[in-house]
Amino acid sequence: MLAPDRLALCLLLAPPACMAVNVAVFVVISHTLCRNHLLALIVSFAVGLAALAGLAAPLWQASPLPGLETESGLALAALSYGALGYGYFTLVNLTATSLRIRALRHILNAPGQSVTPESLRAAYGAGDLLDVRLERLVQWGQITRREGRVFVTGQPGFLLLARAVGFLRRYLLPGQGP
Amino acid sequence: MFVLVYSLAAMGLTILAQALIWRALQPRNHTTLMLKVFGWGFALAVCALAGLLAAWPDVLSSFSTGYAVGLFALFYVPMALMYISFHTLLQFDSPTLTIVALAAETGAQGCPETELAALLGSRDMVAERLEEARQGGLTETVGGSIQLTAKGRMYAKIFDVAARVFNLRRAG
Numbered sequence: 001m002l003a004p005d006r007l008a009l010c011l012l013l014a015p016p017a018c019m020a021v022n023v024a025v026f027v028v029i030s031h032t033l034c035r036n037h038l039l040a041l042i043v044s045f046a047v048g049l050a051a052l053a054g055l056a057a058p059l060w061q062a063s064p065l066p067g068l069e070t071e072s073g074l075a076l077a078a079l080s081y082g083a084l085g086y087g088y089f090t091l092v093n094l095t096a097t098s099l100r101i102r103a104l105r106h107i108l109n110a111p112g113q114s115v116t117p118e119s120l121r122a123a124y125g126a127g128d129l130l131d132v133r134l135e136r137l138v139q140w141g142q143i144t145r146r147e148g149r150v151f152v153t154g155q156p157g158f159l160l161l162a163r164a165v166g167f168l169r170r171y172l173l174p175g176q177g178p
Numbered sequence: 179m180f181v182l183v184y185s186l187a188a189m190g191l192t193i194l195a196q197a198l199i200w201r202a203l204q205p206r207n208h209t210t211l212m213l214k215v216f217g218w219g220f221a222l223a224v225c226a227l228a229g230l231l232a233a234w235p236d237v238l239s240s241f242s243t244g245y246a247v248g249l250f251a252l253f254y255v256p257m258a259l260m261y262i263s264f265h266t267l268l269q270f271d272s273p274t275l276t277i278v279a280l281a282a283e284t285g286a287q288g289c290p291e292t293e294l295a296a297l298l299g300s301r302d303m304v305a306e307r308l309e310e311a312r313q314g315g316l317t318e319t320v321g322g323s324i325q326l327t328a329k330g331r332m333y334a335k336i337f338d339v340a341a342r343v344f345n346l347r348r349a350g
Contacts, residue, residue: 005242075182114323152281
């Protein structure tokens with residue numbers, strides 16, 4: 001039997017510990033098995049979630065608490081892990097896709113850490129930017145390219161996100177946004 | 179159970195307060211104000227939680243006040259960061275999501291790449307992002323050249339290390 005505070009400590013440590021598992025698995029996968037970082041993120045998140053479930057079962061069995069206290073603690077831990085996972089997804093995705101971050105890294109690695117606006121524009125032409133995005137969406141299975149045209153695939157992920165963003169923008173940022 | 183319900187309610191109330199503030203003020207600098215709103219929301223919620231648990235220690239939760247506050251913080255902080263990062267998607271137009279939405283609109287006919295190129299090419303995205311970086315205090319112009327500020331250098335190094343660790347070579 002665990003003391004209530006010992007149980008709370010386990011619940012507190014479980015999400016960061018499982019997040020560490022998630023990160024470690026992602027780093028290994030992205031360097032060895034898979035260049036599709038979206039797929040690697042999904043797989044590593046699932047492994048971290050499985051680790052959380054593996055921790056949850058013995059905690060639930062050893063719990064001395066009455067009522068729903070343990071279950072709600074585990075739910076809180078699962079939600080925390082989900083939120084940490086989304087934050088991590090955002091960090092990886094920003095690193096992979098953000099033009100602003102690409103420009104910052106370009107300046108950081110330039111001689112004297114200084115560039116002219118013209119040289120940056122020359123490095124990232126509009127055609128290049130479009131091609132990078134289209135290829136990434138093809139790699140993620142969101143679109144296909146045929147005979148100079150772009151088609152959405154059956155995978156709903158980004159399409160749902162685009163619609164959710166449009167919907168929320170209307171209500172949360174009325175008269176604002178792009 | 180109390181800590182879970184309290185955490186969900188506190189997060190819901192902060193999001194409601196944020197939405198009301200945004201409707202009333204229509205701020206331009208979203209991230210700074212968002213951090214302030216959620217920071218104050220967190221501080222108020224922690225004080226209220228500690229007060230409630232101190233007043234009725236055995237009735238509300240089996241966990242001691244310190245651990246209950248810890249569980250709450252572990253929920254609230256990542257959730258707030260998740261909401262803030264999602265909110266930036268609303269603020270800035272994502273070319274990737276624009277491509278997907280346009281391709282979906284054209285259905286089985288598909289969207290011509292020339293149309294996408296014309297749409298994305300009509301905007302100088304590099305100049306837009308550089309201006310945002312300058313306004314955010316990440317870069318400065320010195321004698322016609324763009325240089326990183328101390329803040330910009332710190333972020334650039336973090337993402338440069340992340341790109342190497344995560345094996346992400348090409349962004350944009």
